[in-house]
Amino acid sequence: MTSNTPLISVVLPVYNGQRFLGDTLASISAQQRDDVEVVIVDDGSSDDSWDIITRWTSAQPFAVRTIRKPTNYGVCAALVDATAVARGRFIAQIGHDDVWLPGHLNALADALERHPGASAAFADVTYIDADGMPANVKIFSHDKLRTSTRAELFAELLSGNFLCAPASMFRRDHFRQSFWGVSNERLQDFELWLNLLFEGSFVGSEASTCLYRVHANNLSSGSAMRRQSEYELLATLTRVLLSERFGRFYRSIEAPEERVAFLDNAHARLLNVTEYAPAIRTLHSMLLENLVALEEVWPARINALRAELALRLGMFRKYLAISKTYPAHYAESLPHIPYLVRVHDKVTGPFEALVEAGVFRDGTGVDLVRSGTVYFFACSEDEVEAHMKYASFAEAVARRRVIIFNAQATRTVEAGFALVGNAGVDHGLIDKIFRFFEEDHGSFQVHAEWRRMETPQQRTLLRRLYHRSGAFVPARYRPAVAAGVRRLLRRR
Incomplete structure (x- = not known):
């Protein structure tokens, strides 16, 4: 660093922020440091933002670099432009509606100086409303910085961003322009955090010096830009999780038990995310396949997760292929294997063999009605007609x-699947049963998801499905759909 090189570059994207x-801008001036440069990108504002910027710039004792764009290209492009010309060792970003308290930059720079292995530092956040008054909300969770290891933090971030960009500072030598993603208008900071964690740990400054403003323009409903958010989430996680840098990060976790803990944590977080963006299930499966090649100590654990995910995707024969290559059955711990229930204690047939092979779980003694668990009945061919008088069996x-x-x-x-009297439970038979599952039932995941529907809007969708089942469901499945939805509605 020469005498003309700033220690800190402040990057400020602005769009109609008057x-x-x-x-x-006043809060930036109040930092009272002379080793700072400010890079401001006016992203095609149509209000008085540019005039405010130029008046403020002329009165500052430190270097201010401004870029005025002729049209609005979006915040990601503005951040790319700003960081491309930033010269400081450390980079701090702020939004045009946020405020820093005096000493904010000092605290973050000191935190990075004290922790040479850290790639980023974060201040605590106080929330204010449009009028600058305290706002009773909580959006970010910086307390996790003090309680989580680097690997734990990475895994927890897979569920979604909980770190505040205007409260952050990161090292420029740990940063690349690609860390913002590609035209990433919703999740550029999220992608930045995941990439920076590949480079080093995150630390907190232990001071609440960032005022994050909550107002109508920076809050959106859950459905706003939903498709774009889902796409950007999939694109971000694909770039990050399937990269060589992720493989190096995974191998850098030296203790095998810590790798397993990270793997289980990341797996659980990704399962949560797939409820928001189902396309991530395929990415999740690809990630686990990549990790099998990297894990020397616990490959069986990864294959157990692969088996679980295959079942969640309705790929029962994929589950069978995994169990063939890595002989172990995980049915008792997998909720997407259905239960098998004898109609009476004297049912003869390969019941135990089917359970032992991982095709079913033993439903004996399980309260199937209250739990809503997917289950099949087991009986002989001549007992089907006799049991039709029972509503649950008829259903x-x-x-x-x-x-x-x-x-x-x-x-x-017509009732399901029949086994010849001397049927042996081998891979050939299991393949036929799993083919029946896939072609006639798909994934059993949907039933677990329906049981979690709690909001009036979700229940309304169920009723619409019931009333429209005759319109778009093939005739052979209409009774099953109607019966299933009726049961779900009764529980509500």
Whole structure:
């Protein structure tokens, strides 16, 4: 660093920020450091933002570099432009509606100086409303910086961003322009954090010096730009999790038990995310396949997670292929394997063998009705008609959820699947049953998701599905759909 090189570069993207911009610029001036440069990008503002910027710039004792763009290209492009010309060892970003208290930059720079292995530092956040008054909200969780290891923090971030950009400072030598993503208008900071964690740890300054302004323009409903958010989340996680840098990060966790803990944590977080963006399930499966090649101590644990995910995706034969290559069955711990229930204690047939092979879980003694668990009945061919008088069995027949033992041939039947009397439970038979699952039932994941529907809007969707089932569901499945939705509505 020469005498002309600043220690800190402050980057400020602005778009139509005249209402709050004066407060933001004043808070930058109040930092009272002479080793600072400020890079401001006016991203095609149509209000008085540029005039406010030029008046403020002329009165500052430190270097201010301004870029005025002819049209609005978005915050990601503005940050790319600003950081491309930033010269400081450390980079701090602030929004045009946020405020820093005096000493903010000092605290973050000191934190990075004290922790040479850290790639970023964060201040604590206080929330204010449009009028600068305290706002009773909580958006970010910087307390996790003090309680989580680097690997834990990375895994927790996979569920979504909980770190505040205007409260951050990061090292320029740990940063690349690609860390912002590609046209990443919703999740550029999220992608930045994941990439910076590849480079080093995160630390907190232990001071609440960032005022984050909450107002109508920076809050959106859950459905606003939903498709774009889902796409950017998938694109971000694909770039990050399938990169060589992630592989190096994973191998850098030296203790095998810590790698397993990270793996389980990341797996659970990604499962949560797939409820918001289902396309991530495929990415999740690809990630686990990549990790099998990297893990020398615990490959069986990764394959257990692969098996679970295959079932969640309705890929029962993929689950079978995994268990063939890595002989272990995980059915008892996998919620997407259905239960098998004898209609009475004297049912003969390969019941235990099917459970042992991981095709079903033993439903004996399980409260199936209250739990809403997916289950099949097991009985002999000549007992089907006799049990139709029971409502639960009749419903299972309508939904093709009966496994018939001692049948004339192994094949799909109207009630479900039939097994010949001397059927041996081998991979060939399991493949046929799993083919039946995939073609007639798909993934059993959907039933667990429906049972979690708690809001009036979700229940309304269920009722619409019930009333429209005759319109878009193939005729053979209409009774099953109607019966299933009726049961779900009764529980509500």
